[in-house]
Amino acid sequence: GIDPPHHRRFRSRLNPPFAPHALDGRMDELRRQARELIGSFAQRGNCEIMEELARPFPAAIFLTMMGLPAADAGRLIGMVRGINGGEPPTSDMSQKEYARECSDALIAYLREAIAERHERPVDDLLSSFVAPMGGDQWTDNELVGIGYQLVTAGLDTVASTTGFLFQHLAQHPEVRQDLIRDPSTIPQFIEELLRTVNVVPSVHRRTVGDVELDGQTIPDGSTVWVSLATVNMDPNLFPHPEEIDLGRQAGH
Numbered sequence: 372g373i374d375p376p377h378h379r380r381f382r383s384r385l386n387p388p389f390a391p392h393a394l395d396g397r398m399d400e401l402r403r404q405a406r407e408l409i410g411s412f413a414q415r416g417n418c419e420i421m422e423e424l425a426r427p428f429p430a431a432i433f434l435t436m437m438g439l440p441a442a443d444a445g446r447l448i449g450m451v452r453g454i455n456g457g458e459p460p461t462s463d464m465s466q467k468e469y470a471r472e473c474s475d476a477l478i479a480y481l482r483e484a485i486a487e488r489h490e491r492p493v494d495d496l497l498s499s500f501v502a503p504m505g506g507d508q509w510t511d512n513e514l515v516g517i518g519y520q521l522v523t524a525g526l527d528t529v530a531s532t533t534g535f536l537f538q539h540l541a542q543h544p545e546v547r548q549d550l551i552r553d554p555s556t557i558p559q560f561i562e563e564l565l566r567t568v569n570v571v572p573s574v575h576r577r578t579v580g581d582v583e584l585d586g587q588t589i590p591d592g593s594t595v596w597v598s599l600a601t602v603n604m605d606p607n608l609f610p611h612p613e614e615i616d617l618g619r620q621a622g623h
Contacts (some may be wrong), residue, residue, distance in 0.1 A: 438495025566623035
């Protein structure tokens with residue numbers, strides 16, 4: 372992680388293109404991609420949700436926003452699954468060795484894309500990151516680091532959440548019928564699912580001073596694992612926390 376003030380240098384450029392109002396202009400294209408994926412299996416009446424929707428859709432979103440070839444989706448998915456341990460090695464190498472190989476492949480892929488944008492910038496997000504802004508230009512290593520984080524964090528978490536979403540709908544057909552009857556509740560359903568599923572159950576932070584908590588002192592400079600999953604299931608904040616409540620007003 373990066374602490375202030377250094378992280379503001381990156382956040383000031385990363386936040387705007389991912390803000391809700393900025394994504395509004397891309398929604399038609401993203402919906403088209405989602406319909407295309409769903410259309411490939413809709414007539415069949417069934418699908419393998421992870422392989423046919425949950426993994427390829429976030430990969431398509433990333434490639435669209437970055438202006439990279441849609442045909443690269445399979446490569447990206449394979450790299451990310453190898454890095455995160457979701458795919459076994461294709462040879463007799465260890466899982467750790469395979470993760471390193473996939474990581475090196477992803478870095479090489481990003482470096483090649485960045486070099487191409489240096490030579491031939493176009494109207495896409497990657498080109499905007501490569502170009503200087505306000506007198507500041509990210510180095511290639513910084514660009515690789517940002518791209519690596521976007522790919523490994525974005526693809527896997529979205530895919531996992533999508534899988535849990537459809538698992539819940541399959542196990543609770545009454546919820547599916549409620550959403551069909553009133554599509555306006557879909558955003559709240561997603562928020563509740565994010566609260567209960569917690570595909571990122573904890574994050575780590577570093578204390579910037581001594582902290583007193585329940586009679587214990589956490590010293591300055593300590594690394595602390597913060598359990599988001601525990602907070603999201605706190606009955607004092609969320610009555611009946613294990614339930615997905617479409618009428619719940621509290622956030623997560």
